[in-house]
Amino acid sequence: MxxxxxxxxxxxxxxxxxxxxxxxxxxxxxxxxxxxxxxxxxxxxxxxxxxxxxxxxxxxxxxxxxxxxxxxxxxxxxxxxxxxxxxxxxxxLPRNNFPLVPAPSYLFVAGGIGITPILPMLRAATALGAATSLVYTGRAADTMPFAQELASRHDTRIGVGRADLTALAADLDPSTLVYCCGPEAMLAAAEDAFPTGQLHVERFRPRTRQFPANRPFELVLARSGLALPVSQDEPALDVLDRAGAGVPAGCREGVCGTCEVTVLEGTPEHRDEVGGAADRLYPCVSRALSDRLVLDL
The missing domain is CATH 2.40.30.10 (Translation factors)
Incomplete structure (x- = not known):
């Protein structure tokens, strides 16, 4: 819609x-x-x-x-x-793969354009009475959007260069949630520094990762019973497009979540950055671990 x-x-x-x-x-x-x-x-x-x-x-x-x-x-x-x-x-319509989970306190870490999803989070957390702090960095001061808008906040540290995430993690309270968005180097450093259970990240680009060799599998559209073979050389989304399944697409990189479909049977192989559940498939990049996937289409 x-x-x-x-x-x-x-x-x-x-x-x-x-x-x-x-x-x-x-x-x-x-x-x-x-x-x-x-x-x-x-x-x-x-x-x-x-x-x-x-x-x-x-x-x-x-x-x-x-x-x-x-x-x-x-x-x-x-x-x-x-x-x-x-x-x-x-x-x-808006979609949210990066929701703000309720917590007594938050550490927000942003790099460059990664400040965009953090801005409304920071305001919402403050309005709810949570303790907040923001570390915002960039390559140069004039490349950092909304820096002037944030400069007056007492809980904000704005600087050029890399943030010392290891030092931030050392002082992190166990009840504090960390929200991080920025370049891949920052996100990788955050994943190394902060406990997994406290860290939430959003990527604008997919990570470079290694996956097993593609294998063929079958998609079954539950509403029509149509069976669609997916070869090892093509994305599942292309197969669905050819069949007229009406699956919307956005980034085609496994980041935005636009092409989400529900899996009724079978086991997806998640290659996306959305953090798909066992009953979700993002067919632009993800594939199947089982021989077939039955989709709610």
């Missing part, structure tokens, strides 16, 4: 970073919680995912931030060069 918005405001918030404010074209937009993201459909036929970094209490507007990537695949470059205020844009 999609929503129609008008691009109300385009604002530079750091070097090569634009904040976009999207207003509902036909009234209020779908509600969301901190950590959520949307798919933005661009006029050049590309679709990209962006974290919501505005105020969940504002029913009429979404805010996102888009960094211009040096090796853009056409999405961020289009936003920076061609999008103008007043343009009508289609967005998805």
């Amino acid at each position: 999609s929503q129609t918005t008008l691009l109300e405001r385009v604002e530079p918030v750091a070097r090569d970073v634009l904040a976009l404010t999207l207003r509902g074209r036909h009234g209020p937009l779908a509600p969301w919680q901190p950590g959520a993201h949307i798919d933005l459909s661009l006029p050049n036929w590309l679709q990209r995912q962006y974290s919501l970094c505005g105020d969940p209490a504002d029913p009429d507007r979404y805010r996102i931030a888009v960094r211009r990537e040096p090796l853009s695949r056409g999405g961020s470059e289009y936003v920076h060069l061609f999008l103008r205020e007043g343009r009508e844009l289609t967005v998805s």
